[in-house]
Amino acid sequence: MSRPMFALLLAAAAPSFAADLTINIDGVASADGQVMVAVFNSTDSFLAKPVRAAAAPAHEGTVQLQVTGLPAGDYAFAVYHDANGNGKLDRNPVGMPTEDYAFSNNAFGKRGAPSFEEARIVLPADGAIASVNLR
Amino acid sequence: MINRRQFISLAALAAAPFPALADVIIESGGELAGQATVLGRLPADLNGVFYRNGPGRFELGSERYQHWFDGDGFAQRWQIAGGKVSHAGRFVATQKFEDESKAGRFLYPAFGSYFERKRYKNNDSINSANTNLLPFNGAVYALWEGGSATELDPQTLATRGIKTWRSDLKAMPFSAHPKMDPDGGLWNFGTAPGADKLVIYRLTAKGEVARTAIIPVPQLNMVHDFVVSGPHLIFLLAPYDFESGPGRSLRDCLQWAGERRPMRAVVIAKESLAVRQVFELPSRSVFHFGNAYEDGGCTRFDAILYQGDALLKTTLDARQALRKPGDGDGSTVQITLDYATGQAREARLFGASEFPRVAPQVVSARHRKLLVLGAGKHELTLDSVNLIDTDSGKVDGYAFGAGWQVEEHVLVPRRGARSETDGYVVGVAQDTHHGQTVLTVFDAHNIKAGPMALARLPYRAPVCFHGNFLPT
Numbered sequence: 182m183s184r185p186m187f188a189l190l191l192a193a194a195a196p197s198f199a200a201d202l203t204i205n206i207d208g209v210a211s212a213d214g215q216v217m218v219a220v221f222n223s224t225d226s227f228l229a230k231p232v233r234a235a236a237a238p239a240h241e242g243t244v245q246l247q248v249t250g251l252p253a254g255d256y257a258f259a260v261y262h263d264a265n266g267n268g269k270l271d272r273n274p275v276g277m278p279t280e281d282y283a284f285s286n287n288a289f290g291k292r293g294a295p296s297f298e299e300a301r302i303v304l305p306a307d308g309a310i311a312s313v314n315l316r
Numbered sequence: 317m318i319n320r321r322q323f324i325s326l327a328a329l330a331a332a333p334f335p336a337l338a339d340v341i342i343e344s345g346g347e348l349a350g351q352a353t354v355l356g357r358l359p360a361d362l363n364g365v366f367y368r369n370g371p372g373r374f375e376l377g378s379e380r381y382q383h384w385f386d387g388d389g390f391a392q393r394w395q396i397a398g399g400k401v402s403h404a405g406r407f408v409a410t411q412k413f414e415d416e417s418k419a420g421r422f423l424y425p426a427f428g429s430y431f432e433r434k435r436y437k438n439n440d441s442i443n444s445a446n447t448n449l450l451p452f453n454g455a456v457y458a459l460w461e462g463g464s465a466t467e468l469d470p471q472t473l474a475t476r477g478i479k480t481w482r483s484d485l486k487a488m489p490f491s492a493h494p495k496m497d498p499d500g501g502l503w504n505f506g507t508a509p510g511a512d513k514l515v516i517y518r519l520t521a522k523g524e525v526a527r528t529a530i531i532p533v534p535q536l537n538m539v540h541d542f543v544v545s546g547p548h549l550i551f552l553l554a555p556y557d558f559e560s561g562p563g564r565s566l567r568d569c570l571q572w573a574g575e576r577r578p579m580r581a582v583v584i585a586k587e588s589l590a591v592r593q594v595f596e597l598p599s600r601s602v603f604h605f606g607n608a609y610e611d612g613g614c615t616r617f618d619a620i621l622y623q624g625d626a627l628l629k630t631t632l633d634a635r636q637a638l639r640k641p642g643d644g645d646g647s648t649v650q651i652t653l654d655y656a657t658g659q660a661r662e663a664r665l666f667g668a669s670e671f672p673r674v675a676p677q678v679v680s681a682r683h684r685k686l687l688v689l690g691a692g693k694h695e696l697t698l699d700s701v702n703l704i705d706t707d708s709g710k711v712d713g714y715a716f717g718a719g720w721q722v723e724e725h726v727l728v729p730r731r732g733a734r735s736e737t738d739g740y741v742v743g744v745a746q747d748t749h750h751g752q753t754v755l756t757v758f759d760a761h762n763i764k765a766g767p768m769a770l771a772r773l774p775y776r777a778p779v780c781f782h783g784n785f786l787p788t
Contacts, residue, residue: 271484273484273485273486273487273488274484274485274488274513274515274530275488275489275508275511275513275515275530277438277439277486277487277488278438279483279484279485279486279487288435289435289436289437290435291432291435295435
């Protein structure tokens with residue numbers, strides 16, 4: 182199926198302004214807990230105020246999450262594996278995360294989180310698939 | 317005859333062996349294995365594996381590291397069994413080593429050489445696992461000081477992966493100098509650069525975390541080793557400031573502040589895991605310790621102290637290291653901390669020296685013998701093995717002579733040993749004239765008689781920092 186045709190079919194099934202972001206999370210270490218995603222749409226709100234959040238039960242390997250109905254535009258997301266199901270990213274006593282995490286683009290910061298720009302992905306109106314690796 | 321008033325420092329050590337060390341690695345192709353030729357008499361009751369580790373790769377893609385602490389860990393095992401000695405070595409397959417090997421160039425920052433061609437997740441992404449090799453609880457652990465231990469197979473030295481002692485302690489700094497307890501467990505510590513937090517670990521013989529604590533300590537920079545007595549954990553904090561900045565290696569962030577601040581001795585009580593007392597000493601720097609014990613209202617311990625910034629002496633820039641030979645010599649000192657007066661006293665035990673060790677059965681108890689390597693007067697390298705009587709100051713020593721570079725030696729007690737000298741001294745030395753790496757065995761009771769046995773490999777193996785003997 183050609184890509185325009187595919188987009189057309191999608192367009193028929195959803196409002197034209199709503200794009201779907203499919204996130205493939207590779208390298209999930211176990212079936213414990215949940216895989217959590219937070220999606221951000223600006224530098225100012227990055228890691229502070231997500232536009233959307235989603236979660237899926239963990240299983241070993243690749244977990245897929247859908248964030249539907251987003252306006253087309255620029256986004257960045259953060260993912261972590263909440264293996265103990267306590268609803269937060271656990272850290273060791275010197276502040277290093279002890280649960281697996283990743284940012285869109287598999288971006289890393291310098292001694293911390295990356296910037297919105299480094300993690301930025303483009304979500305066109307016909308949707309996008311983004312993959313990250315927790316390892 | 318050992319000259320106890322020597323003025324050549326460890327500076328020489330770093331400068332001299334580097335070219336040879338680089339040659340070894342380029343030829344090694346990643347794995348070494350061979351049988352040694354035994355000369356002399358190997359004692360029938362000396363059987364076991366001498367596990368050692370050190371930096372093996374200093375060059376990649378025509379770039380070269382600038383500090384001795386930078387190279388990737390190359391784990392080695394010397395097996396002594398039935399009068400025969402065999403050797404094997406391979407690189408620790410850290411994430412850093414694997415990523416950089418694939419890329420064909422350095423990607424990540426090392427201690428004294430700054431690269432950041434690839435961003436990384438945490439301190440274990442740049443863990444070089446290059447400082448010590450510790451047999452513990454049926455496995456062996458390649459230790460670094462800025463992150464986790466890396467577990468290896470004790471037979472093959474194949475890398476099993478990062479060791480997380482408890483899930484909430486993932487990626488925590490775990491130093492390369494744990495101290496074994498009489499019950500088979502161990503004490504260790506960790507520090508994160510610039511964090512001013514001292515992490516304490518007490519592991520059981522089964523590798524379970526029995527106790528852990530985070531102790532805030534101001535200006536806690538460059539802590540490589542510590543020492544343990546019956547009731548105390550003792551740290552010497554050299555006066556370094558931590559000044560981070562873009563493009564700076566960790567070494568470059570450590571700024572010597574000896575003109576402004578003293579050295580501190582911080583005593584932690586094992587019972588409370590809290591600071592009991594802090595002592596001030598004249599500003600010096602330090603890497604390694606011997607052992608500590610309680611003596612009335614005092615704690616006594618041995619350390620090797622340097623005038624000024626000892627990190628200058630382990631740099632691989634020969635010009636820098638040799639600029640002022642004799643300035644900043646390390647010497648072995650016994651320090652006495654007197655809790656009632658708050659005073660720290662010092663007594664000099666030996667001149668230019670490094671790699672202090674005591675017999676395993678006296679760790680954290682009263683010891684009387686301290687093993688150190690000495691630097692010869694005319695040789696720019698460590699070339700002698702010396703057993704110091706810490707009570708009398710007498711030294712039983714043997715100098716290998718020209719062309720030898722001596723590496724860490726350890727005391728191996730006989731089964732049921734009745735004294736610290738009831739056993740052997742086992743170590744490694746590089747015979748640079750013959751291009752051979754040699755296992756050495758001394759009678760701990762008579763070092764000056766020279767080695768009882770030498771086991772010569774038909775090749776050079778990378779120089780190691782630290783290791784431990786596991787008797788079988």
